[in-house]
Amino acid sequence: MSAPATPTRTEPSVSTAVSRDLRREVLEANLRIPRAGLATLTWGNVSGVDRQAGVFVIKPSGVAYDALSEEDLVVVSLSDGKVVEGHLRPSTDTETHRSLYLAFPSIGGVTHTHSTHAVAFAQARRPIPVLGTTHADTFNGPVPVTEALTPRQCATDYEYNTGQVIVDLLDRDDTRAGEVPGALVAHHGPFTWGADATKSLEHAVICEAVAEMALHTIALGAVEPPQHLLDRHFTRKHGPGAYYGNPRTV
Numbered sequence: 001m002s003a004p005a006t007p008t009r010t011e012p013s014v015s016t017a018v019s020r021d022l023r024r025e026v027l028e029a030n031l032r033i034p035r036a037g038l039a040t041l042t043w044g045n046v047s048g049v050d051r052q053a054g055v056f057v058i059k060p061s062g063v064a065y066d067a068l069s070e071e072d073l074v075v076v077s078l079s080d081g082k083v084v085e086g087h088l089r090p091s092t093d094t095e096t097h098r099s100l101y102l103a104f105p106s107i108g109g110v111t112h113t114h115s116t117h118a119v120a121f122a123q124a125r126r127p128i129p130v131l132g133t134t135h136a137d138t139f140n141g142p143v144p145v146t147e148a149l150t151p152r153q154c155a156t157d158y159e160y161n162t163g164q165v166i167v168d169l170l171d172r173d174d175t176r177a178g179e180v181p182g183a184l185v186a187h188h189g190p191f192t193w194g195a196d197a198t199k200s201l202e203h204a205v206i207c208e209a210v211a212e213m214a215l216h217t218i219a220l221g222a223v224e225p226p227q228h229l230l231d232r233h234f235t236r237k238h239g240p241g242a243y244y245g246n247p248r249t250v
Helices: 022-033 095-105 116-124 151-155 158-169 172-178 199-222 227-237
Strands: 044-049 055-058 074-077 084-087 107-114 182-185 188-193
Touching: 022 044, 022 107, 022 182, 022 199, 044 095, 044 199, 055 095, 074 095, 074 227, 095 151, 095 188, 107 199, 107 227, 116 182, 116 188, 116 199, 151 199, 158 182, 188 199
Parallel strands: none
Antiparallel strands: 044 055, 044 107, 055 074, 074 084, 107 188, 182 188
């Protein structure tokens, strides 16, 4: 599937009844990027999708986090990548977000950052290995790294193809995307996702934390943990037998 390299402004062709709750959630998730130490300057963005309306909401390109407002957020058509609401250009990574939304129906939010330790693994083209239970609590396996984009993929529809190398890496498997909610784009950085924008940002925080832990562990001399221990930790939080945490009461 191909797409315009740069989404352009058009008259609305889909329902743009984006809830105020979604706008607020996307704004708050973007504002948390610098607070969590995941971005230098404006190097990061979060989006959230409204599949019923056929649109997603994303941070505008190059706007400083401390200047970002709800009105600055851009609404983009899920079907063709065109801007349907907003007075600013959307993030340059918009087409990557759209590519992931189209491939994985369970995804409700996407986060991209250039956080230091995760980027180190991406630049080295190495997956983040599972070296302990902190990693296994969220990722059921290594955080994988993609193949490098080809000259053709870079020349045409680059941002959309950035998403497609992630899609190919996960074999377009929605279940796998749910169990490993993140990937490293070779020589670029991490993309994470989740049930909503907030969860995708949480996974970005965890991805960076486990990348830092992995680098320290590798420096000390990594020891492969037993698989049964990793499995136990993942299933405590995920799947039909999960028992971690408490249900919300409000």
